[in-house]
């Protein structure tokens with residue numbers, strides 16, 4: 001139906017606990033609306049809800065089902081920021097504009113929390129508890145710089161955690177210091193998307209599923225959008241189809257690299273889990289692809305990692321994911337999984353989202369990569385204001401242009417980069433553990449770090 005098969009068949013942890021939803025059918029006949037949104041993932045649904053709340057008529061056309069793509073299959077971490085590191089954002093746009101972008105990313109996070117609370121949507125299983133980004137190496141300079149930049153320059157809430165505090169809650173000698181983001185939280189993303197669809201409809205939006213858009217005539221003032229069983233005319237079109245838009249808009253599709261991530265949930269681990277993890281927030285132990293995890297259902301691990309730029313059968317990755325768990329937490333012993341699945345994100349080259357007007361009254365909300373829960377909400381609000389109020393906040397994303405992602409060679413290069421990065425990361429982690437074994441804890445050789453006016457001596461200390 002769409003150009004990429006984003007999803008492996010089979011149940012996910014989320015689909016097993018999916019809330020009941022109203023029957024929705026395909027578009028039939030002719031419609032005339034103010035805004036047509038293509039794609040009922042989190043980006044498209046948020047735009048639709050916000051446009052409808054402002055009194056405009058809006059239709060969402062979805063090729064498959066609501067949150068069929070990454071939106072219903074992700075790990076459910078709602079974080080501030082972007083897939084692109086804020087240091088790179090500052091280098092691209094300067095400190096003042098980076099500060100404004102950081103605030104928008106936090107507004108996206110607030111949007112998700114507020115929407116869940118205000119609508120009382122069921123089954124979202126919101127868990128507060130923050131996000132711990134753990135280092136597998138004892139080199140703290142980059143993380144100190146991140147804490148300083150976000151905490152002191154950008155106005156975010158962030159803390160540095162020393163190794164003792166990390167290992168108190170994550171009982172692994174693979175882990176050293178960490179950066180803690182207290183405002184982050186976790187959700188059941190599929191039920192959030194379904195709740196968002198209900199909220200959009202309650203505001204007046206109409207949503208049609210099994211309605212793949214086959215063509216758009218963007219040249220005329222009123223745009224024709226055609227599906228196999230219907231068509232509509234709209235003043236504005238919003239492209240929110242992520243990496244699945246394919247031949248509908250090849251020029252845009254070519255700006256994204258598809259990246260699959262593999263996720264599994266374990267059997268109930270009972271008391272075993274407390275021997276390894278007592279932290280109830282979300283955890284990532286890499287800057288890049290491995291490992292991201294959290295506790296779901298009371299005593300199960302949801303564990304994600306092992307990215308690929310070509311789709312693989314997730315069952316073939318099960319052994320590797322289990323080995324990743326065993327490496328970090330050998331005390332858990334053999335761990336069986338009950339669900340394993342994959343999902344695909346669209347990564348732009350600069351890893352910032354693509355938000356803005358690509359031709360007159362044709363809008364793009366895409367490229368959220370693996371950091372889409374806050375940024376899709378942010379984009380939905382920004383584009384709704386652009387369309388209905390001519391607000392120009394979207395122009396803050398203009399410096400992050402639409403860049404060709406390199407086609408097949410770009411995908412291959414991204415895969416090689418991932419393998420290379422993972423290898424380097426493992427080497428640095430091994431070295432750090434060797435140093436610790438040799439010099440002992442508390443005696444690790446390291447330099448003093450300067451954090452603002454403070455000098456942080458020796459090893460990493462709490463610097464919140």
Ligand SMILES: Cc1cc2nc3c(=O)[nH]c(=O)nc-3n(C[C@H](O)[C@H](O)[C@H](O)COP(=O)(O)OP(=O)(O)OC[C@H]3O[C@@H](n4cnc5c(N)ncnc54)[C@H](O)[C@@H]3O)c2cc1C
Pocket residue numbers: 002038039040041042043044061062063064065066067068069070071072073074075076077078079211212213214240241242243244245246248260261262263304342343344345365366367368369370371372373374376
């Ligand atoms: C495994 C995994 C884990 C992740 N974990 C996290 C996380 O913990 N935190 C976080 O912030 N982000 C995470 N992400 C990223 C996040 O899930 C995505 O960035 C976000 O869901 C993208 O939403 P979207 O609406 O842009 O796209 P999608 O959810 O892909 O939705 C696009 C929709 O458009 C539809 N569509 C496409 N073409 C057409 C067409 N021609 N006609 C009609 N409909 C069309 C598709 O069918 C699809 O339903 C993760 C992603 C993956 C894959």
